[in-house]
Amino acid sequence: MPILWLICAVLIIAAIGFVIGRTRAISSGQGDIRNLHSLPSYYGWNVALKSMVPAFFVLIVWLIAQPLIISSVVSSNLPETAIPEGSSAGLIMSEVQRTSNGVSAAVISGDLDSAVLADSAADLSAVTEALKNAGQIVTTELTQPIWDAALSYRSMSNAGTTAMWVVVIALAIAGAVWGLRQTNADFRARNTVETSIRYMLIAAASIAILTTVGIVLSLVFNTIEFFRLYPITHFFFGTEWAPSFSGRGGSSELGILPLLWGTLYISVVALAVAVPIGLFAAIYLSEYASKSVRSVAKPLLEVLAGIPTIVYGLFALLTVGPLLVSVFGEGGYLGVDWQGGGRAVMTAGIVMGIMLIPFVSSLSDDIINAVPQSLRDGSYGLGATQSETIKQVVLPAALPGIVGAVLLAASRAIGETMIVVLGAGAAARLSLNPFEAMTTVTAKIVSQLTGDSDFSSPEALVAFALGMTLFILTLGLNIFALYIVNKYREQYD
Amino acid sequence: MNDMRLIDRAVDMKDIKIAARDVQVYYGDNHAIKDVNVDIADKTVTAFIGPSGCGKSTFLRSLNRMNDTIDICRVEGNILLDGEDIYDKQVDPVQLRAKVGMVFQKPNPFPKSIYDNVAYGPRIHGLAKNKADLDEIVEKALRRGAIWDEVKDRLDKPGTGLSGGQQQRLCIARAVATEPEVLLMDEPCSALDPIATAQVEELIDELRENYSVVIVTHSMQQAARVSQKTAFFHLGNLVEYGETGQIFTNPVDPRTESYITGRIG
Structure with missing residues (x-):
């Protein structure tokens, strides 16, 4: 039954x-x-x-x-x-x-x-x-x-x-x-029920924590398994990524550096797009926009956050990539031949930046709104203009929160997959040219695990080592974000 | 300072700094200030008293156009600063606020160092030629704010780390640093303990030598202690305006008498 x-x-x-x-x-x-x-x-x-x-x-x-x-x-x-x-x-x-x-x-x-x-x-x-x-x-x-x-x-x-x-x-x-x-x-039935509700809530919280522990443990054990099959120094310091699917180990080169480089490069481009635009949009919405503009513009901006990343990937592949080629490619408007094809770090980075705008703007907007009006009044009362007030009083007061928002966006950028697969290509490459195709850790995790994969080969297990590296990276970023936020909070509260 | 022999207090007639003529203030449909006419003298402390919601803070804020930051607020009538209408289209509210400084109810130091808090106004208005000049302005303002001795060794520490009374004196020093001609104070002592209040009141009395000070207060004792002229507001009307000693001992209007003796308010 x-x-x-x-x-x-x-x-x-x-x-x-x-x-x-x-x-x-x-x-x-x-x-x-x-x-x-x-x-x-x-x-x-x-x-x-x-x-x-x-x-x-x-x-x-x-x-x-x-x-x-x-x-x-x-x-x-x-x-x-x-x-x-x-x-x-x-x-x-x-x-x-x-x-x-x-x-x-x-x-x-x-x-x-x-x-x-x-x-x-x-x-x-x-x-x-x-x-x-x-x-x-x-x-x-x-x-x-x-x-x-x-x-x-x-x-x-x-x-x-x-x-x-x-x-x-x-x-x-x-x-x-x-x-x-x-x-x-x-x-005392009331007290008994009260106690059991408390334990129920504790149980809910522990499930979330235990799941995290479980995920980390599964990553750790598979990673250890991988390092038994593949030398750890080659993984961390190898500058070549060339997995072979025919042979078992040996012939594969599984160096993380090209992937890590691609990840960081694309994320930096994405943040360079998202942070200024998102922050300025947030400042406009919270400080300058009238109520009616704000009530329309803010939800519209947040629609961006609801678009599935695969759609952004299509946008990168079909619109932004060709556009960039027509500017930076051979015979383009600038007359330079920097970009060979539509798939490039720039393509993925710009589109990912657009995706991150609502993250930055929405969080920053809330944080800027939380700055007490009395600080603005104080600044206006001294004869400061609106932009002086924002630059010198509001933004410094909101800084820890804004840093937190940016680092959150950075975590998203590092973990993003679909836009990279469609926009940046699949070639693992160590290059400084932002108009070249590169790939990221996440995109490679996908490609190592799609299709028929034998989970005892290093070519498949490397995905866990990559995932572990990514996890530690974003964890470090989050800890750093908390450190920054706490440091400034101490000073300014 | 603390004696109540109000009759004996000497009040010289001085130049009129601010003149308000038939001022009306509306918040949307709400008529908050009705037909206010008042002359505020230079180098004098003028107190605005009255029950909560009577419009005294609103009127104070319209003296340096702080109400401009509120969308639904509308001011009619004329407010003349040294004979010039501050609501004239030619007047830049930002420049006006540099001349008419303001201290708020709650101490609101910026999230910056003590030095940068005071240097804020001089910097944005370009009052200092160089760093040494700025140092001098900051020191002078902090001395006038009667807080120099307490903070001179920690100018680079955040202003938010000071106690409530120190913060308020810092805010006064910050307002003074821009060399205003008029200083508006909106219940500056309401968040302070009696000792800090006494320090701020002493400071206000000293500021009178250089500035015209307008103070909104809920405490009638405070009005009696620090001011030379007192205006009593009730339900948006200026009920009575005169020398402080006369208002508190021999008010003309029965409403003023009721308020200062505690029967209404």
């Missing part, structure tokens, strides 16, 4: 517990809620929470732990001979799991007679045929060890699931009973 039903069962128990708890509370107060410590619904919630929370917690843990435990048991029982040459225990285990799930589905749909399951000497080619007919994905002909393993996998997970049902429902009922026994006029 699906897990959804189990969830419904627990919810129903909790709902019944809520109603009983509430009624019990009212009757223990002789029908007058003023005799109770808390409002009746708090008693109900106390019961419902006590039945739901432990039950769901155990459910989640069980769902995660059961396949892991069963897999390890089954795979330890697999004979060495069951693993063919060129394959691994992991691949065989996924075959076992597929078979086991396929058998369950085929039995339900009627394509497979459940009697076969009891017979360990069943005709495997017939079973394979039946599974294929049932639309289950079985890649190869079943072998005896896999079939045995699949059967034991299936029986263990069936037993496990049954046990899970029993335990979870028992827990839900036990929790409800515990809550009901507590319910009497003097019980």
Whole structure:
């Protein structure tokens, strides 16, 4: 039976517990809620929470732990001979799991007679045929060890699931009973509910943090794996990026420097476009624009933030690139031959800068608006003009926030992928010419992992090392942003 | 300073610095100031008193066109500074504000060093020929603001790090540094403790030697202590204007008497 039903069962128990708890509370107060410590619904919630929370917690843990435990048991029982040459225990285990799930589905749909399951000497080619007919994905002909393993996998997970049902429902009922026994006029249900709400909020916050930890750990382990296969110095100091897909390691050159250079170059161009335009737009909107202009212009500017980056990529590829070529390319208006094709650092940088304008302007606008009016009044009162006031009083006061906004935009620029893929090309190159095609770390992560990639080769694992480098880079940038903000805040608050 | 023998206070008749004629101020449809006529004398402290919302701050702000920064505000009538209409189209409000300085209710030092706070006005108006000149202007302003001794060793520290009373005196020094002719003060002591208030009041009395000072205050004791002339505003009207001693001891209008004796307000 699906897990959804189990969830419904627990919810129903909790709902019944809520109603009983509430009624019990009212009757223990002789029908007058003023005799109770808390409002009746708090008693109900106390019961419902006590039945739901432990039950769901155990459910989640069980769902995660059961396949892991069963897999390890089954795979330890697999004979060495069951693993063919060129394959691994992991691949065989996924075959076992597929078979086991396929058998369950085929039995339900009627394509497979459940009697076969009891017979360990069943005709495997017939079973394979039946599974294929049932639309289950079985890649190869079943072998005896896999079939045995699949059967034991299936029986263990069936037993496990049954046990899970029993335990979870028992827990839900036990929790409800515990809550009901507590319910009497003097019980501080309100405080109990308050505490549990606090823990719920803590849980939500920890999920966000734990996810981050999980992402970092997966990056770290894969990166370590990569550095076992590929020398670390070549990765960090290699000036050539030339992965080969045919061979396994050895022939590939996986130096990060050209990619890092491309990333930084494009980001710098993007910020050079976005920061002045965004900041000036923010100053205009917050200081000069009348209310009606502001109410129209600000949402329009923020529309830019809603455009998908792939659309920006198309804009770079089809509009900005050819435009730049017609100016800087061969036979262009300037008569210089700097740019060979539409894909270039400049193309991607300019378009990325346009994408970042709303980030800079929207954040700076809020920050400038937060500068107290009294400072402006003080400056006007001394006979300063509006632009003098902005330059000498408002912007210095808003500086930490603006720096924060710019660094946030920088993080976005470093992590941007689509615009680079379409606008800057895929050639990893160390060059100073901004009109040449280059590529970035993110674009290369995509290209290393698209298509059929074998996750044990350095050519695929390098993506994790690249991702790790990028992560550390943006983390450093964010820490630096916080440092700047705090330093100035101390001085100016 | 703190004696209340108001009758004995000598008030010389001096030149008229600011003359307001039939001034009306509107906030949108709200008629905030009605038919105000007042002559503010040079080298005198003039106090504006009255209950909250009576328009005294609004009128003060219209004396250096600070109301221009509020979109919906409209001023009618004539306000003459040394005989020239400050609402004339020829007049640059920025230049006007350099001549008519302002100190605000809440101390508002800029997020800069103490030195740069005071040097702000002289710099934008080009009052100093060189660095030494500017140093001199800053020192003189800080001395006039009666804060020099407290800050002379930490001129490069942020002005926001000073205490509330010091900040307000810094703001006064900042206003003085631009060499204004008139100094407008909008409840300059309302955010200060009694000691800081006493220091600022003493300072105001000293400033009278060089400037015409107009101060808005909620404290009648303060008006009585620091001012030579007092104007009482009520519901947008200038009810009574005269010598401080006369207003506080022998008011003509019954509303003034009710206010200063605490029956309305």
